[in-house]
Amino acid sequence: MSAPGQADPAAGRPAAAPGPGRARGPGPGLPPPAPEPARAPQPPGATRLLPDAWRQRGSGVCLIATRCGHCGTLTFPPAAACPRCWQRAGLREEPLAQPGTVAACTVVHTPAEGIPAPYALAYVDFPGGIRLCGRLESWDDIAPGDRVTAVAGVLRSRPGGDLLGWLFRKAGS
Amino acid sequence: MTGVFVAGIGMTGFGRFPGETVESLALPACLDALADAAVAADDIDAVYCGNVYGGMLPAQRIAGQLGLTGRPGYNVEAACSSSAVALHLAVQAIRAGQIRTALVAGVEQLSASGPGGLRLNAADPDIAQGLTMPAAYAMRAQAYLAATRATLRDLAAVAAKNRGNGSLNPRAQFRTPATIDEVLASRPIADPLTLLQCCGTGDGAAAAVISRHPGPAGRPVQITASVATSGTTGQHDLTREPLTERAARAAYAEAGIGPADLGTIELHDAFSIAELLYYEALGLCGYGEAASLLRSGATTRDGRCPVNASGGLLARGHPLGATGIAQVAEVTGQLRGTAGAPARQPRHGLTHCTGGGITGYDHAACAIHILSAA
Numbered sequence: 001m002s003a004p005g006q007a008d009p010a011a012g013r014p015a016a017a018p019g020p021g022r023a024r025g026p027g028p029g030l031p032p033p034a035p036e037p038a039r040a041p042q043p044p045g046a047t048r049l050l051p052d053a054w055r056q057r058g059s060g061v062c063l064i065a066t067r068c069g070h071c072g073t074l075t076f077p078p079a080a081a082c083p084r085c086w087q088r089a090g091l092r093e094e095p096l097a098q099p100g101t102v103a104a105c106t107v108v109h110t111p112a113e114g115i116p117a118p119y120a121l122a123y124v125d126f127p128g129g130i131r132l133c134g135r136l137e138s139w140d141d142i143a144p145g146d147r148v149t150a151v152a153g154v155l156r157s158r159p160g161g162d163l164l165g166w167l168f169r170k171a172g173s
Numbered sequence: 174m175t176g177v178f179v180a181g182i183g184m185t186g187f188g189r190f191p192g193e194t195v196e197s198l199a200l201p202a203c204l205d206a207l208a209d210a211a212v213a214a215d216d217i218d219a220v221y222c223g224n225v226y227g228g229m230l231p232a233q234r235i236a237g238q239l240g241l242t243g244r245p246g247y248n249v250e251a252a253c254s255s256s257a258v259a260l261h262l263a264v265q266a267i268r269a270g271q272i273r274t275a276l277v278a279g280v281e282q283l284s285a286s287g288p289g290g291l292r293l294n295a296a297d298p299d300i301a302q303g304l305t306m307p308a309a310y311a312m313r314a315q316a317y318l319a320a321t322r323a324t325l326r327d328l329a330a331v332a333a334k335n336r337g338n339g340s341l342n343p344r345a346q347f348r349t350p351a352t353i354d355e356v357l358a359s360r361p362i363a364d365p366l367t368l369l370q371c372c373g374t375g376d377g378a379a380a381a382v383i384s385r386h387p388g389p390a391g392r393p394v395q396i397t398a399s400v401a402t403s404g405t406t407g408q409h410d411l412t413r414e415p416l417t418e419r420a421a422r423a424a425y426a427e428a429g430i431g432p433a434d435l436g437t438i439e440l441h442d443a444f445s446i447a448e449l450l451y452y453e454a455l456g457l458c459g460y461g462e463a464a465s466l467l468r469s470g471a472t473t474r475d476g477r478c479p480v481n482a483s484g485g486l487l488a489r490g491h492p493l494g495a496t497g498i499a500q501v502a503e504v505t506g507q508l509r510g511t512a513g514a515p516a517r518q519p520r521h522g523l524t525h526c527t528g529g530g531i532t533g534y535d536h537a538a539c540a541i542h543i544l545s546a547a
Contacts, residue, residue: 049298
């Protein structure tokens with residue numbers, strides 16, 4: 001996190017530089033990255049949660065996993081090595097199939113740094129055995145079993161720059 | 174296999190002591206345990222310490238104040254189960270014949286980081302999203318209430334029972350009893366959990382001398398099972414606790430007893446829902462039957478198998494690194510028949526800790542010990 005007025009330390013870093021942790025390519029079904037991915041409209045100082053794991057498409061968010069070309073295991077966030085067979089090569093990016101399904105949810109009544117209370121959290125299950133914990137955009141009518149999709153949002157508001165990521169929204173609303 | 178005994182125990186009161194330090198909290202607990210075991214410095218072959226937030230090398234810092242330098246010091250961090258995992262490692266070393274006697278300390282000073290909840294790892298993706306420990310357990314509670322006939326009052330009854338037990342424990346951090354209605358009326362933290370259903374943050378220390386030798390206590394206490402393991406990642410059934418189930422199965426097999434043989438249990442009631450889930454995971458009752466077991470009174474202080482007679486994490490308090498050994502000190506006292514313990518003197522007792530708070534796992538770590546009066 002950078003202090004107010006300082007440049008985003010990530011700004012000068014080459015995006016997705018090839019290296020030991022990045023020996024993977026885009027898989028089928030994945031939208032091509034925008035010419036300048038979501039960094040351009042981002043306010044100064046803002047940071048992205050798990051920057052390799054999501055791409056904004058309009059207000060929607062494509063969540064990106066990796067699938068192991070060797071054993072087929074799906075991993076989120078994108079992995080540098082398959083946790084099942086330890087292969088480092090042949091991991092292909094693959095979008096998580098949305099909508100996900102709410103496994104459980106709660107309303108939290110204590111504020112956290114940069115998160116005013118109340119706010120709502122859910123465990124959301126996706127095909128392939130992936131469960132994500134994430135914030136709900138609104139929670140008046142959400143219950144376990146409901147379908148949700150990811151939308152872009154601010155996870156934490158901070159003086160030095162917001163933390164950007166995805167929130168879950170009831171599908172079709 | 175070499176028998177391992179709890180030769181001595183010591184424990185501070187739990188509370189908020191911002192003027193103390195890790196060393197000053199641990200010292201009286203260690204001195205009490207060493208005196209209880211009637212050992213000399215030369216008898217201690219190694220020092221183990223469970224701690225989460227206290228900085229580098231707490232085992233060595235504590236050993237330095239006790240003249241226990243010049244021998245191995247092991248520092249163990251496993252979140253809420255840190256000192257239980259430290260105890261497990263010491264038991265392993267004694268069983269293997271590498272050492273004869275060890276001092277195992279657990280210590281934590283959460284007041285040093287100010288008021289509020291635990292400082293979890295801000296870089297963890299779930300934590301960054303806003304996940305807190307109460308929220309994680311609240312989602313389990315929502316799932317469990319939906320899947321079984323347990324009610325909000327059953328959840329609150331866990332807290333009322335343990336607050337009542339804590340009111341009788343001079344070492345407990347929270348010694349004011351609370352009724353079910355008072356628990357439900359306390360402020361909401363993460364639905365459906367209210368404040369009195371969440372363990373507080375605090376400070377304290379506990380220590381045990383464990384050894385091949387039984388120690389001077391009239392009724393020696395042997396560690397008949399010591400299990401430490403880790404959780405798994407993926408889509409778990411939130412109404413079950415497979416990590417604890419797995420650890421408990423291994424512990425019962427190692428001790429050669431079953432859940433019906435237990436006469437006292439100190440388990441990880443970090444939140445009210447946790448105690449109900451662990452009744453089932455420890456095999457005290459079947460799936461969905463935890464609320465019935467609680468209502469039957471079997472787990473009250475005077476019941477067939479008291480659970481958290483000390484007040485548990487909810488009332489005794491939960492200085493993370495101290496909790497595992499505090500549970501062992503409590504159960505050892507009950508097995509010895511120490512004054513202030515429940516009337517019924519048990520033959521076997523079980524201690525159970527989990528540690529969590531990272532993305533993907535149900536819980537990250539779990540340790541179970543079975544203690545038996547020799």
